[in-house]
Amino acid sequence: MSFDRIEEKLSILADAAKYDVSCSSSGAKRTNATKGLGNATNSGICHSYTEDGRCVSLLKILLTNHCIFDCAYCVTRKSNDIKRAAFKIQEVVDLTINFYRRNYIEGLFLSSGIFKSADYTMERLVQVAKKLRLEENFNGYIHLKSIPGASDELMREAGLYADRLSVNIEIPTISGLKLLAPDKDHKDFIKPMLKVKNEIIQYNTERKIIKKTPRYAPAGQSTQMIIGATGESDRDIMYSASHYYKNYNMRRVYYSGYIPISTDNRLPSIGSEVPILRENRLYQTDWLLRFYGFNVSELLNEDHKNLELDIDPKLSWALRNLHLFPIDINKADKRLIARVPGIGMQSVNKIIQARRFRNLDWSHLKAIGIAFNRAQYFIICNSREFNRKEYTADHLKQLILLNSKSKYQKHFDQQLSLF
Structure with missing residues (x-):
């Protein structure tokens, strides 16, 4: 395939990936002991961030922006009139290696629209990671998105080659998901989360006995929720985040302010973009819950459902x-x-x-x-x-x-x- 076509794909699929903010890479340690290419360290490899905290040092792309779903909030929904593209597995592998050798990136963040089925899509994501590890001897950071509804077998294999896995719950509440993505089932988001959690627990248990137990998702798992697309209060959002931290051992929950991309009457009107300060206050609250001993009911309650924007x-x-x-x-x-x-x-x-x-x-x-x-x-x-x-x-x-x-x-x- 010509270089121009690859460049066109990269432009389309990198732009489509910008809405996913859950791309922090800290927490992985993959020492290069085989004279391979690259390594990942505990301190993380995302050295450069935009002003709003988004990581810019990973090759962050979609495998494809084709999708069988029609979620109202998503730019890649099937009814949206956009230019479509799809990478071949080897093309993603080659791009990652070539960009790494030129010192453009230090790892890969790979997501995808869902085409054909969840398992078909997840299998292709896993194949990219597997080729990088086994054929290219790549030891750099790899973050794969878990496809909702993917089988347990594929989720296990994904964790053997990726440093971090993440499945976006997308909307903070089940009712909100039903409103904006009626084709999706909340249970399909939970299934891969639970599998990853259980595999990590099993790995940690087995490693105490067998030191050479194959590592599984050493940087854990994360998730992301869109805020402002539905009417959830900050209290609703933080109770949801607390639930995922407690029950699925999330390493991080990310909060992405809704960006108006359509005129669907179920969505906020064009021009009512979520202020970046609201995202910031949610992250501060998240930090207080995880490291300062607060619980949600202390910070947000019936009389105080939303965070104040003018003070932390x-x-x-x-x-x-x-x-x-x-x-x-x-x-x-x-x-x-x-x-x-x-x-x-x-x-x-x-x-x-x-x-x-x-x-x-x-x-x-x-x-x-x-x-x-x-x-x-x-x-x-x-x-x-x-x-x-x-x-x-x-x-x-x-x-x-x-x-x-x-x-x-x-x-x-x-x-x-x-x-």
Whole structure:
């Protein structure tokens, strides 16, 4: 096939893949011990990101944008009048190797529209990974999308050659999926997730006995949900994410703001694109659930179904729970310190270590690196309290926002002075 045709396919299928954001590659370790090509490391290979956090260092393409389904939110749906293309298995293998040798990429992220059937499509994805590993001796990172409804046998084989597997649940709730993708069954999304989870558990068990047990999806599995295409609140979204973390051992859940691509009356109108800040707040909430000991009901509830866009979710929680503050930074337990706005987990650990040797004051906390403009209102330490007043939540919120604006304006002015 001519180079021009390959280039045309690449243009079409790389553009169609841009809507999938679940392409982080951290967590895999595939050391090159066979004089093969490339390697994957624990720290991840996605060195370059766009401003909204999307990875740009993988060859990120669809095997095909042909699809048998007609999901209202999807650009590749069968009723959409777009230019169609499909790669052959060997073409994807050759592109990956050639791009890697030119230092354009460090791995492959391969997804696909569903053509003929789930198993037919999944088998072709697996063949790409298998050829790269066995024929090209490629040790770089490979992320394969799990096709909803694929057989257990194919999912097992996929995990033997891919570093990470992911199946997108697409819409946060079952009712939303029925509305926008009536041809799809929620159970088909769950089946490959459960298989991958069980295979990883089995691998970890067997490896304790047999060290040479073939690795299975060393970077785990992830999923992605589209937000804003249906009417789910942030509370609905985070309860759904929490469910997948707890029951399917997800390594990551990704949140992708809906981009208006059609005039279907079931969808938000063209022009009502989900603000990137909403995505950001969901990721912050996700982080609090996974690493800070929060649960969904603390951050989002019946009276507070959606996240505030002007402040982060930890600050929002603290302002609604002022009765818990201020805490004594020299006496409070680790869990409560982690809930102070402006104090991250690295700073929490530094505080716990430092206070073993002396009582901490404001200068110590500033040296540790806490966000003082927020944290100062929620803590006391071994220093004279300065201008501490009985603020209402609204007053305190405005004060912190004002301080933040002043801080960024000062930084901007300093940068401007350099010119």
